[in-house]
Amino acid sequence: xxxxxxxxxxxxxxxxxxxxxxxxxxxxxxxxxxxxxxxxxxxxxxxxxxxxxxxxxxxxxxxxxxxxxxxxxxxxxxxxxxxxxxxxxxxxxxxxxxxxxxxxxxxxxxxxxxxx
Numbered sequence: 736x737x738x739x740x741x742x743x744x745x746x747x748x749x750x751x752x753x754x755x756x757x758x759x760x761x762x763x764x765x766x767x768x769x770x771x772x773x774x775x776x777x778x779x780x781x782x783x784x785x786x787x788x789x790x791x792x793x794x795x796x797x798x799x800x801x802x803x804x805x806x807x808x809x810x811x812x813x814x815x816x817x818x819x820x821x822x823x824x825x826x827x828x829x830x831x832x833x834x835x836x837x838x839x840x841x842x843x844x845x846x847x848x849x850x851x
Contacts, residue, residue, distance in 0.1 A: 811840070 739747070764777040768788035781787055 765774045766777045766779075766786045767774045768786075768791060770791050771788060773788055773790045775789070777786075779786070
């Protein structure tokens, strides 16, 4: 069994006290989101010194993705409906490679419109 001198024991006790104080501080210093009520340690501060709730951030991200997905679908629908007209009305602005890429992306719905 290893033995320790008084100075080593005092240093260990001081470290134990420091860790206990840090643990007590961590338990009491919680940040609560005012929007959803989620609580987390106040140690998790953003780079700018503010707090951002991970639960709300995920919900906002999902909403942003849904909005962008809807906008993309609307853009593809517009392209599907107007590509043929654009080719006819503005042939000087319809680069063959661009049209081929768009046609490939929209081929099923575009073929259906051509057949109609």
